[in-house]
Amino acid sequence: MRAAVSPPPRVYLAGPEVFLPDAAAVLARKAAMVRAAGLAPLLPVDEQDGRARDASDLAAGIYAGNLALLDACDLLIANLTPFRGPGADPGTVFELGYVAARGRPVLAYSADLRDAAERIRDGVGAAPDRHGVLRDPDGLLVEDFGRAENLMPAIACERAGGEIVRVPADPGGPAAAIAATDGLAVCLARIAGAAASA
Amino acid sequence: MRAAVSPPPRVYLAGPEVFLPDAAAVLARKAAMVRAAGLAPLLPVDEQDGRARDASDLAAGIYAGNLALLDACDLLIANLTPFRGPGADPGTVFELGYVAARGRPVLAYSADLRDAAERIRDGVGAAPDRHGVLRDPDGLLVEDFGRAENLMPAIACERAGGEIVRVPADPGGPAAAIAATDGLAVCLARIAGAAASA
Numbered sequence: 267m268r269a270a271v272s273p274p275p276r277v278y279l280a281g282p283e284v285f286l287p288d289a290a291a292v293l294a295r296k297a298a299m300v301r302a303a304g305l306a307p308l309l310p311v312d313e314q315d316g317r318a319r320d321a322s323d324l325a326a327g328i329y330a331g332n333l334a335l336l337d338a339c340d341l342l343i344a345n346l347t348p349f350r351g352p353g354a355d356p357g358t359v360f361e362l363g364y365v366a367a368r369g370r371p372v373l374a375y376s377a378d379l380r381d382a383a384e385r386i387r388d389g390v391g392a393a394p395d396r397h398g399v400l401r402d403p404d405g406l407l408v409e410d411f412g413r414a415e416n417l418m419p420a421i422a423c424e425r426a427g428g429e430i431v432r433v434p435a436d437p438g439g440p441a442a443a444i445a446a447t448d449g450l451a452v453c454l455a456r457i458a459g460a461a462a463s464a
Numbered sequence: 465m466r467a468a469v470s471p472p473p474r475v476y477l478a479g480p481e482v483f484l485p486d487a488a489a490v491l492a493r494k495a496a497m498v499r500a501a502g503l504a505p506l507l508p509v510d511e512q513d514g515r516a517r518d519a520s521d522l523a524a525g526i527y528a529g530n531l532a533l534l535d536a537c538d539l540l541i542a543n544l545t546p547f548r549g550p551g552a553d554p555g556t557v558f559e560l561g562y563v564a565a566r567g568r569p570v571l572a573y574s575a576d577l578r579d580a581a582e583r584i585r586d587g588v589g590a591a592p593d594r595h596g597v598l599r600d601p602d603g604l605l606v607e608d609f610g611r612a613e614n615l616m617p618a619i620a621c622e623r624a625g626g627e628i629v630r631v632p633a634d635p636g637g638p639a640a641a642i643a644a645t646d647g648l649a650v651c652l653a654r655i656a657g658a659a660a661s662a
Contacts, residue, residue, distance in 0.1 A: 325611065329615055359561070364561040395485075405484070418527060
């Protein structure tokens with residue numbers, strides 16, 4: 267007689283890996299890490315899956331495919347490494363908010379060690395105004411809460427158990443930073459730790 | 465005897481207005497437009513509200529305040545006007561995903577007329593690779609679906625009833641674009657039209 271085995275928790279891997287030239291290889295590598303941690307990876311749908319769902323509108327097909335996975339996942343790990351600007355990929359942040367609203371744990375990592383405010387200062391400049399409020403050259407307030415991202419995704423992760431994980435990537439530009447796996451490894455270790463102490 | 469009056473639907477106004485130097489005035493103007501449309505505006509919490517909720521950590525207090533409003537709203541209107549880069553404010557996109565997951569209608573507007581792909585091309589450059597795939601100078605794929613934003617927030621709005629509204633702002637730089645009200649007016653007219661035909 268075999269012991270009953272419950273299915274492994276399903277982890278949705280949100281992130282901008284889908285935009286990499288070697289997207290499939292990078293996602294396969296990250297999925298293997300999730301499986302090695304005893305979890306079931308759910309990967310964002312690619313163009314082929316999206317077309318199968320809605321041949322008339324590829325974008326709508328990808329959305330429907332991703333939404334089905336977001337609804338099915340038990341937790342989400344988001345790659346919030348900056349994407350074409352000071353902040354994370356908007357699709358990834360949308361998905362993080364979506365899963366947070368469904369009451370499932372959200373974790374995140376970034377290959378950029380800086381606080382969001384430091385990245386903005388490095389990118390477009392920021393200085394205190396006459397009231398001591400940090401502002402960029404357009405006069406827009408620079409949120410300076412010591413977090414790796416905007417407070418909404420950052421606190422969502424903290425409420426689920428921890429700060430956004432920051433582990434630097436090897437040099438190699440934005441694509442290498444997005445493909446880096448060390449932050450994901452820390453997130454998976456956190457999940458294992460939480461399961462062990464439950 | 466008075467007729468029973470149902471309370472007006474509550475509309476959360478997500479957007480980067482909170483970062484403007486004249487945030488309170490701009491939000492008051494937009495809230496007045498919502499009230500004039502027969503709806504009840506819910507505005508993102510400011511630092512004072514956040515501090516009242518959690519004096520030890522202002523960011524956590526703001527998050528908790530915003531989450532209570534997101535949970536309470538009947539629909540969301542997001543200002544997706546580009547914010548410090550090619551895309552929308554990440555906090556706004558998080559909130560859009562959050563409310564979409566709760567099954568409430570989400571609407572959005574932008575003061576930028578361009579498709580997301582055009583903004584990226586204008587900002588960092590983009591050109592087809594040898595397979596005809598549009599990529600930026602870092603080799604990252606440029607999503608080119610004819611939408612004003614990343615497909616996740618864009619299709620979420622379309623599923624709720626319509627494309628992201630694009631109305632140009634008067635010249636005046638990023639702050640003026642964020643403060644512009646014409647896109648919000650179109651969203652409010654859509655809501656009124658949907659209510660009238662219901």
